[in-house]
Amino acid sequence: MTQTIACNPGGGPVNCVRWATIDPVTATFVDGGVIGTDGDFRSFPDAAVNDCGDLTLGYTKTNTTMFPGVYFTGRLATDPPGTVQPEALLQAGEVAYTSFQGAGEANRWGDYTGATSDFDGGLTWYLGQYSRNNTASTKWGNVIGAFDSGCVPNIGLGETFFVDGFELS
Numbered sequence: 725m726t727q728t729i730a731c732n733p734g735g736g737p738v739n740c741v742r743w744a745t746i747d748p749v750t751a752t753f754v755d756g757g758v759i760g761t762d763g764d765f766r767s768f769p770d771a772a773v774n775d776c777g778d779l780t781l782g783y784t785k786t787n788t789t790m791f792p793g794v795y796f797t798g799r800l801a802t803d804p805p806g807t808v809q810p811e812a813l814l815q816a817g818e819v820a821y822t823s824f825q826g827a828g829e830a831n832r833w834g835d836y837t838g839a840t841s842d843f844d845g846g847l848t849w850y851l852g853q854y855s856r857n858n859t860a861s862t863k864w865g866n867v868i869g870a871f872d873s874g875c876v877p878n879i880g881l882g883e884t885f886f887v888d889g890f891e892l893s
Contacts, residue, residue: 726769726781734762741769741783743808757806759797763787766795768834768853775845776875777801781808782839782850791817792833794852794867800875814850815867818857836866846876 731740740760747754759766759781769783779799786792794814799807821833839850848871856865 726771726783728767728769729758731758731760733760736762738763739765739767741766741781743769743771743779743781745773745779755805757808759783759808759811768837770837770839770850772839772841772848772850774841774848774873774875776873778848778873778875779808780839780848780850780871782814782837782852782869784834784837784853785811786817791819792821792853792855793817794850794854794869796850796852796869796871798848798871798873800873814852814869815854815865817855819855819863821855821863833864842870844876846874847872 725746726741726743728739729742730737738760740758742756742758744756745754764785764787766783766785769781772780778801780796781798782794782796784792785795793816795811796814797808797811799809833853837851837853839848841848850869852867853864854867855863858865
């Protein structure tokens with residue numbers, strides 16, 4: 725599970741991502757942690773786990789000098805408890821984004837994000853939202869990434885292999 729929480733990693737409160745692994749049989753906490761850095765705001769996290777127990781986490785990240793972009797991290801089932809791999813950029817934000825682009829247009833940020841496991845057992849997919857420089861009144865776009873930890877034979881890509889920004893209408 726994932727959620728956005730307020731935390732203070734050093735220079736004041738920001739939005740951070742909390743992740744946790746819950747045993748569905750016993751409904752108990754197994755592992756978890758918080759992803760946060762000073763001055764960076766992370767929100768709208770999603771998570772997926774493959775058949776090997778490897779976790780993919782995707783979310784929006786922004787700060788005072790960076791437009792809202794799509795970032796991801798994850799952890800192998802063999803990683804030390806409470807840790808994730810280094811964060812990586814999937815799609816950089818391109819323009820400033822405001823809550824209302826025009827009269828009556830509500831902020832729809834985060835509605836079109838999600839993570840899921842692929843039927844092959846090894847891949848996980850993430851659909852994230854970023855600020856996009858386009859001619860539409862809604863200055864956002866979506867990007868898709870597929871991630872493979874290499875735990876299922878004959879896939880073994882080990883990194884993002886498909887990234888494509890597209891606008892939803």
